[in-house]
Amino acid sequence: MADIFDVIADGTRRDILRLLLRRSSEGHDGTSVSEIVAELGVSQPTVSKHLKVLREAGLVSVREEGQHRYYSLSPEPLEAVDDWLVPFFVDEAELAEEAAAYVALPEPAARVAESVGRAAASAKNVVQSALRRLGA
Structure with missing residues (x-):
């Protein structure tokens, strides 16, 4: 698994995480790839590539319904980042x-x-x- 700092270093992945966080706080139970593509204006293959990295790092979970996949934020791996950053503040x-x-x-x-x-x-x-x- 990639280092969590390497995973979140990419701006597109951070944008996806922010979007999933916002939609979760709005009460959405997952976000489809097409919704992410529309919201961020990034191509579907690019979004899928980044979601794979985020999924492998444990930062997102996926729920399958038929042919559709819905992604949700799993913030637990970010605790390592939080632990590292807190002493600086x-x-x-x-x-x-x-x-x-x-x-x-x-x-x-x-x-x-x-x-x-x-x-x-x-x-x-x-x-x-x-x-x-x-x-x-």
Whole structure:
């Protein structure tokens, strides 16, 4: 399997991931290749090639209905990217000081807190990206 950073380095693949994320948040249960082609203005063979790479990396899943295939985002592999990026946005020494001031959480609560923190960081990055695209 390709390195996740190599997979998301391609702009067309990032565009496909953004489209699948948006359609998922709008309540769509999968997106067809023809919908991706129409939305992005990229040829069908190009979209299919990129979807294959994304599928092999585990970033998208496919559901078959007859001759149609519907793709959905599977964001779990992006956690490796998130893990790598977070230290660049957070001062580790500041975090250590803050952590020392708090009583240790029980292990299940600590796992939940970590998940919530990751989700918040991801949401923050999505909002910042959207605002940059809107010129805000």
